Every structure is written in C-alpha cells, then in structure tokens.
Amino acid sequence: MNALLEFLSFSDPNIRYVAFGSVLLTASSAIVGAFTFLNKKSLVGDAIAHAVLPGICLGFIMAGTKNPVALIAGAFITGWISLVLVEFITSKTRIKEDTAIGLILSVFFGIGILMLTVIQKSGNASQSGLDHFLFGKAASLVGSDLITFSIVAVILLVIVFALFKEFSLLAFDKDYARSIGLPVKRIELVLTSLIVLAVVIGIQAVGVVLMAAILITPAAAARFWTDKISVMFLLASLFGAFSGLSGAFISYTAPSMPTGPWIVIVISTLAFISFFFAPNRGIIGRFIRQSRIRKTINDENVLKILYQLGEENRNFFIQRLPDEIIRRRFYDKRALVTILKRLARQGYIERTRNLWGLTEEGKSRAQRVVKIHRLWELYLTTYMHIAPDHVHEDAETIEHLLTPELEERLEQQLGYPKVDPHKSEIPYGNT
C-alpha cells in the first residue's frame, strides 16, 4: 500500500518519467491500434510487432550502441518490409492472408532471434538490455530514451487527430472514400506508417511478443461500451493508459518482473469485463435480452393461438385444455403450462383448473399480434410483390417486433384493409 502511495505521489522524478512514458506509449498504441481493429487487421499488428525485432538488431549492429533513433529506424524498416511481404505473398501467390501473416511473423522473429543471439555472443558490452525488447521493461525508460519516444508518441497523436475523419471513413466505407476523391492509397500508407511507429515505441513497454495486445485489446474492449467512434477512441486510450500506469507501477515495485505481461493481463482483464458485462453488447446483457425476447415471442404465440381458436367459434373467451393449443402448434406440454401460468400471472389468461382462456387484456394483446401479422402479409404481397404463400414466415417474426408507430403507418398506408391475402379478417380495435 505504501508503495502505491509513494508511486502515485510521483515524488521521485524517475517514477514520473516511467509513469508518464508508459502511459504515453500504451495510450498512443491503443489509439492507433483502434484503427487496425476497425479495419479488421488486428493480426497484421501482431506480424509487424514480431517483425521489428530483426530491425532493432540491425539498428544496433549499425550504430554499435542502443541509440534509440537507430533502433527506431531499423525497426521501422523491417516492420514495413514485413507488411509489404504479407501483401505481396497474399496477392501474388495462392497463399491466404492468415498463412502469409503467420509465415512472415514467425520467420522474421526467427531471424531476429538469430541476430539477437549472435549479438549477445559477440561480446559487445552495450548490448545488455537489448533483450528487454522481447518482454518490455517500462522501468528501463529513462532520460533521453523517454524524450525520443515521447516525441514519436506526440507525432502519432497529432497525425491521428488531424486525419481522424479520413481514417474513420476508410475503416468503414472504403468505396465511398474512393468515390469522393480521397487519396485512399496515400492515406492507407500514412496509417500503416503510424502503426509501425506505434509498434516501434510500444515494444519499449510490453515487448515484441505481446505488442499485439496493447494495439487491439483496448479497442476491442472499448467497442463493447459504445457505438460512437469518438467515444470508442477515448475509452480505448483510457484503457490503454490505465494498463500502462499499472505496468509502470509493477515495474517499480517488482523490478524482476517483466512489465509487458502485466500490462497485458491488466488490459485483458478490462477486456473480459467488457465482453461479459457491457450493458448492450456484452454477453450477459445480450443473453438477458435474448431470453426476454424469446419469452415475449412464446407468450404472444400462445395468446395468438387462443385467439385463432376463438375465431373459429366466434367466442374468444372459451377456456381450453393445453392439448388443444398443442394440436395447433407443437409445444412441449410442460413448457406450455409454464408459459400459460406466466400469462395468467400477468392477467392475460384466466384459469379454471386445467382449462385456460383469454381475458379481455389477453384478447386485445393477441388481437394486435394477429392484426400485425395479417397487415404485414398484405403489405408484402401488395408492395413487395411476394407471392401470398411466401409471406407467412416473415410475418411470423415481425408480428412480435413492430412498434406502435410503425403499426399505425402500416394501417394508414394500406388504408385499413378488411382482409389479408389469405382472406382472413383483419381485426381492429374493439370489434
């Protein structure tokens, strides 16, 4: 606890550097990564992340020291080459994109490991710490490194901010972007360069292997809370920043721990919480909504059958055995009784021992369903010119979903017709 307070007070300038640096790194990666997520290119980010390793080694060999500019330049070059190769293999040979990504990713990484081990055995003393790029070490960010990486992060953010509209348009509707005369190829080029840059600086914090996570996981998590792209980007950067800060804290309290995996665990936890608990798109919310809809559909179908049975003897309130309903439409008997009991509790059905019949409320709810069903069938045959024997299925779905407003418009457009295409009467109001 003390460690946390000490960390959060930011009294130690070293802590300030590290915390500020990792937040900047993870947040900017999250923002750029959100575009790879929206473009459905998440795994391309993974490929670039692995492919920068040989570039870093190359930069080191060229410069002879861990000069950040040389390392970034090297990483940038091989990151780009890997992308071009994936594109080339996918378009020129019969290899599919996922195979090409996996191939380039692992081969480049292999080359990187080979170079890294050769450098390690070369006896150059300044190489120590090069392997931090594998799993990341936020705590090793100090002074001059931090300045370089901050500048890159700021450049990233400024460009994303300036081209935000163009990038979003490309992600959602490339054809439209082309048709209004945007230089799509050039914008894509800029975006790809940004991704490579984000990877190059992000691996400082999480390392090559897990870089893909801070690119895509914040965006994937944010996507579950909103449908607005600006909110999504804000959330993604917040999630990223939070995980970066946690990583810096862990790096500070437990220097022997690799930072990257911890950052990834934090961000993944946030993502899993979002996947399950986000109100609209989350798994649990979706499940509850689906079961509620399923209940409504079952309820309305049972009411509808009672209504249709009632139509036959022109008395809607006759009480019937469950078997009579089952004869019209197959139900498991026990499930049917559960539905009937629920409807009885809600006041739509009246029960006398094992006999069940509509109440006044039940009748009007059933009548509305039947009305919409028949109106919809008529609408499909008159306006969509669909044959009368093909419209039932569709009406069977829409009858539970149509809103009162649409119901009214449908009635007006059709002019309150009397019968549907099958010559069944369309019931209105209290007839």
Place this chain on the structure above:
Amino acid sequence: MNNDLSIILTASLVSASCALLGCFLILRKMAMVGDAISHAVLPGIVIAFLVSGSRDSVTMLLGAGIIGMFTTFLIEFFHKKARLQTDASIGVTFTWLFAIGVVLISLFAGKVDLDQDCVLYGEIAYVPLDVIITQGGINLGPKALYVSGIILIVNLLFIFLAYRKLFLTTFDPAFASAIGISTALWHYAIMGAVSMTTVASFESVGAILVVALLIAPAATAYLITDNFKMMLALACLFGVLSSIGGYYLAVWLDGSIAGAIATISGLLFGLVMILSPTHGLFFKKIKAVAH
C-alpha cells in the same frame, strides 16, 4: 550418439510433426489459430510443471492439450457469443494466456526450470546433454529424441487412421457434415494434436518458432503441388531440410539454432515462391510472356 546428429535428428522429427499438422492448418485457414495455440499453451506447461514437478510427464502433454482446446473454444466463444471479430478474438485470447504464462514463470522462477528465453526460442542446443541412462548404465541417447519421435509416430498414426475424415472436413466441410462426419469434432481433434505437438516441441524450439515450423514448410509445399498426400510429404521434406540447414547456419554464426531453422524455412519458402515449376512467380511470368 554424436551431438550434431542428435540435435539435427530431434529438430527434423519435430519439424516433420509440425509440417504435417501445418498442412491441415493452412488449408483450413487456421494458421493464426495455430499461432495462438502455440503461445497459449505456455500457462498449461507452467502449471503442469508446478503440479507434477518435472518436465517430462504425461501431465504436461495433457495440461497443454487441455489449454490448447480451451484456447480454441475461447476464440470461438468470443466470436460467436460476444460477436467479436475473429482476428481480434484470436489476438486478445492468446496474448492474455501467453502473458499469464510469462508472469507465472517469473513468479515461480525458483521452482520452474523454464526461463523466458527458453520460452521464446527453446534450448535445442542442450538436447544432447539430457540423456536416458538405463540402470545398467547404458546410454540410450537424448531424451528429447525419443519424445519427438513418439510425437511424430502419434501424429502419423492420427493422420493415417483418420485420413478420410480429416481430408473431407478440410476440403468440403458441407459434404462431410452431410454424410454425418462431425466437423466440430475433427476441428478440435486437430487443435488438440497441434497443442500436444507444440508442447512436445516447446523445449527444443520454443513457443514462437514452433509457428514457423507449423506454417512455413506447409506453405512451401502448397506452392508446389495440388495433391494433398504429396503436400504432406513435401512439407515434411522442407521441415527436415530447414532443420539441417538451420543447424549449420547456427553453428556457422554461433547463434540460436531455432532462430536459424526459422530463417532457413523462410528462405526455402522464398525460393520456392519464385522458382516453383507449378505455382512459382518466375514460371508464371514466363508462361504469361509466352502467351
């Protein structure tokens, strides 16, 4: 047995196993799921290690097999139930599991005879040191050699016995399910096999370079032949060639053997991509010019 030979043999056996499974992976467009599994088995390995206290156990294979299937399931689950796009689902799942694995290794650094480097690129150079010695004191040769040999035999048996079903579910899943073959079952069976092979290869080549062995030889073979049996055979051949070439490259440069094997497998792919008589770019160009 001489050291060079035992390393090359082990690498060849591992790469043949991977190459065989890789053929199925790339034709099923599951290459990245294979990649995900190879990362995700890490926590399984560490946990099995902590539970059983040793590296060479059936527990390890089982633990990793379960985690591998779990990964496949989780990817599908997020995709189907949370409607997360597949690429993101793969990316989120495997990075999470891999991160857990690395953290577990750091937490139990004293108790687990694994380190982060080993995770990344294995320790195939130490294969000749870990030998099986009978009670009579006879040296039976490196243990990894036996492990990778057994895994290869298991994989060969699996493919040989279930060939028709694997073939049909790979090339025509609709027809396969029409005649009553469960595509889901064979999907998970292949993923199980990939997990086991990954674990068995883990010590020698590490988590990430297994991916190179899974994908590169199979992709290379795919550029030469349209015959599936031929593709399996060629993939094995390229795997073995990469192992031999990689070993000598590593010795020459004094670097990681696994890294060098991946490098060579990439080189072979590049060569075949250009020079393959059937699907190579060079001959395609000539044919285009001739027309």
